[in-house]
Amino acid sequence: MGADDEQVTGGASRGLPVRAEDVLITSGGQGALSLLFRALAAPGAPVLVESPTYPGALSAARAAGLRPVPVPMDADGIRPDLLADAFAMTGARLLYCQPSCHNPTGTVLAPERRGQIVDVARAAGAFLVEDDYARHLGHGRPLPRPLIAGDRDGTVVHLASLTKPASLSLRIGALIARGPVLRRLRDMRFVDDFFTARPLQEAAVELLGSPSWDRHLRALSTALRERRAALADALAAELPGWRIAHHPSAGLHLWVELPPGLQDTAVAEAARAAGVLVNAGSRYFPAEPTAACLRLGFAATAGLAELREGVRRLAAIT
Numbered sequence: 001m002g003a004d005d006e007q008v009t010g011g012a013s014r015g016l017p018v019r020a021e022d023v024l025i026t027s028g029g030q031g032a033l034s035l036l037f038r039a040l041a042a043p044g045a046p047v048l049v050e051s052p053t054y055p056g057a058l059s060a061a062r063a064a065g066l067r068p069v070p071v072p073m074d075a076d077g078i079r080p081d082l083l084a085d086a087f088a089m090t091g092a093r094l095l096y097c098q099p100s101c102h103n104p105t106g107t108v109l110a111p112e113r114r115g116q117i118v119d120v121a122r123a124a125g126a127f128l129v130e131d132d133y134a135r136h137l138g139h140g141r142p143l144p145r146p147l148i149a150g151d152r153d154g155t156v157v158h159l160a161s162l163t164k165p166a167s168l169s170l171r172i173g174a175l176i177a178r179g180p181v182l183r184r185l186r187d188m189r190f191v192d193d194f195f196t197a198r199p200l201q202e203a204a205v206e207l208l209g210s211p212s213w214d215r216h217l218r219a220l221s222t223a224l225r226e227r228r229a230a231l232a233d234a235l236a237a238e239l240p241g242w243r244i245a246h247h248p249s250a251g252l253h254l255w256v257e258l259p260p261g262l263q264d265t266a267v268a269e270a271a272r273a274a275g276v277l278v279n280a281g282s283r284y285f286p287a288e289p290t291a292a293c294l295r296l297g298f299a300a301t302a303g304l305a306e307l308r309e310g311v312r313r314l315a316a317i318t
């Protein structure tokens with residue numbers, strides 16, 4: 001395909017040369033995951049995932065009959081050496097990962113690892129699903145280019161979503177894939193429910209084409225940065241024993257490790273009783289949790305004062 005054939009769709013703001021026929025519009029990221037796990041592996045097959053990872057991906061994989069297999073991460077993201085071992089040991093043909101901003105930890109896959117994990121997946125004859133849900137949720141610093149930008153042979157299947165930067169009820173996402181796999185995804189989507197409602201797609205196109213979209217993204221970025229900083233400061237002041245694993249440069253959460261003796265589910269339950277919603281970390285682990293953690297969201301609050309009050313209440317119950 002020459003450049004003349006390349007039609008830039010949602011990829012324009014991502015700097016991706018994406019042809020319209022490489023894109024399938026989905027019902028948000030979750031609809032895309034549900035489709036992908038059914039299309040890319042047979043029931044009973046293993047799927048490699050970062051540990052911890054997004055529980056909605058684990059549920060979709062399990063609903064498709066797949067067996068999530070954890071691959072350890074460190075502060076630089078998934079470990080390519082352990083990934084290669086996991087492919088060899090399990091015979092998996094599928095990896096699900098979030099290289100640009102990982103939910104829940106906020107980790108960004110290190111530059112030297114980005115090409116490596118694509119190479120490892122390619123060598124195993126596997127697809128790599130790149131969940132890029134946080135692309136528009138940056139806190140000011142640019143996110144690295146998506147892995148699919150450097151992929152020339154269709155190893156990477158890329159997942160994007162508008163729900164978080166636009167509105168949770170704007171159920172629009174997209175899959176980018178090359179070659180026969182996109183035909184398979186399109187055929188399966190047709191069986192599921194034909195396609196995403198056209199009025200919804202038109203609304204998304206209008207939103208993205210509007211001059212206020214960029215303004216909105218800038219305001220969102222500032223608000224997220226301020227909230228992340230306010231939450232981190234409040235935690236440092238009120239709960240110094242809670243270790244913030246990583247200060248993320250995108251996304252909506254902080255991932256904290258609890259001090260010895262505290263149980264994530266018990267803290268989450270007590271917090272709820274005190275009027276504070278936090279996520280117990282155990283459900284983010286595909287197997288045994290390696291630590292007691294909480295995911296603290298900073299986006300869905302009325303403002304900074306509410307975040308600080310939330311931390312005060314957390315301090316009071318622990």
Ligand SMILES: Cc1ncc(COP(=O)(O)O)c(C=O)c1O
Nearest residue numbers: 028029030054103131133161163
């Ligand atoms: C990592 C990740 N991927 C995908 C999704 C699905 O998002 P949506 O269906 O709202 O686009 C979420 C939602 O929280 C997420 O955190």
